[in-house]
Amino acid sequence: MIAGAFNIAALRSGRRPSEILLLFGLIRRIAVPAIGVGTLFLFVFGLWLVHEAGYGYSDGWIVTSIILLILGNAIGGYAGSRDRRTAEYAQQLVAQGDAPSAELHARVRDPISLAGSYGSGLILVALLAIMIWKPGA
Amino acid sequence: MLAAIRPDSWNLPLFLHVLGATLLFGTTATVAIAGFAARARRDHSALLARIVLRTFLLGVIPSWILMRAGAAWIGDKEFPDKTPGWVDVGFIVSEPGAILLVIVGILAWLAARKQGVGRAAVAVPVLASIYLVALGIAWFAMSAKPS
Numbered sequence: 375m376i377a378g379a380f381n382i383a384a385l386r387s388g389r390r391p392s393e394i395l396l397l398f399g400l401i402r403r404i405a406v407p408a409i410g411v412g413t414l415f416l417f418v419f420g421l422w423l424v425h426e427a428g429y430g431y432s433d434g435w436i437v438t439s440i441i442l443l444i445l446g447n448a449i450g451g452y453a454g455s456r457d458r459r460t461a462e463y464a465q466q467l468v469a470q471g472d473a474p475s476a477e478l479h480a481r482v483r484d485p486i487s488l489a490g491s492y493g494s495g496l497i498l499v500a501l502l503a504i505m506i507w508k509p510g511a
Numbered sequence: 512m513l514a515a516i517r518p519d520s521w522n523l524p525l526f527l528h529v530l531g532a533t534l535l536f537g538t539t540a541t542v543a544i545a546g547f548a549a550r551a552r553r554d555h556s557a558l559l560a561r562i563v564l565r566t567f568l569l570g571v572i573p574s575w576i577l578m579r580a581g582a583a584w585i586g587d588k589e590f591p592d593k594t595p596g597w598v599d600v601g602f603i604v605s606e607p608g609a610i611l612l613v614i615v616g617i618l619a620w621l622a623a624r625k626q627g628v629g630r631a632a633v634a635v636p637v638l639a640s641i642y643l644v645a646l647g648i649a650w651f652a653m654s655a656k657p658s
Contacts, residue, residue, distance in 0.1 A: 379541040
């Protein structure tokens with residue numbers, strides 16, 4: 375959510391490179407570590423809960439959930455690496471006068487990066503649905 | 512184990528409630544983070560104050576409605592007569608919490624009008640953080656069901 379909100383704010387045309395750098399910096403310094411800690415907790419306590427609730431680790435919905443969690447993080451991580459290069463480019467533009475740049479705007483709107491970021495978010499919604507419906511349980 | 516034995520008809524309202532609560536926590540955290548960042552980065556305080564206001568209007572309010580509507584729906588199904596203590600904790604956080612959110616919204620609007628400077632801009636992230644703590648308490652009550 376945090377990363378999505380700052381990412382949407384960065385998409386607006388006419389943003390100065392320093393503004394893009396600020397927004398992507400907030401994502402990198404705050405949202406990304408929060409996602410990492412949250413994923414670790416989700417994984418560790420999720421597996422513990424599977425044991426406590428008496429489900430099997432090989433149940434289809436558990437295996438699907440673990441695969442989706444790994445996939446979501448991999449896709450989000452790949453999108454994040456593209457955004458990191460965009461932030462580096464924004465940093466260069468700040469040093470050159472901080473004027474709005476069509477090239478930077480195009481990089482912020484990179485469809486692969488956006489698909490990765492929002493796709494990983496949708497995967498988490500699907501994960502929540504599986505946790506509640508438990509198909510096959 | 513309760514989750515394992517609940518009727519299928521409870522799944523959709525529970526999903527909407529948990530999704531709304533998750534989005535509410537995330538959007539409120541965004542308001543707090545952008546608000547604190549506005550204090551630290553005076554050169555971008557106007558931008559960050561606008562992000563706070565938009566996140567509040569387009570994120571916090573819809574997700575609060577989703578969370579609360581889902582709670583009412585699942586509450587009616589699961590506890591038609593009397594609600595247990597852990598559900599009451601959720602209502603205590605969501606309803607007086609809504610008043611706090613209205614105050615946050617008014618202050619966020621004032622802060623955006625003043626380009627992210629002034630007392631309103633200082634108060635918004637502090638109040639949003641207090642609401643996050645309250646949501647954390649409700650989260651524990653909903654998950655651990657202490658009573």
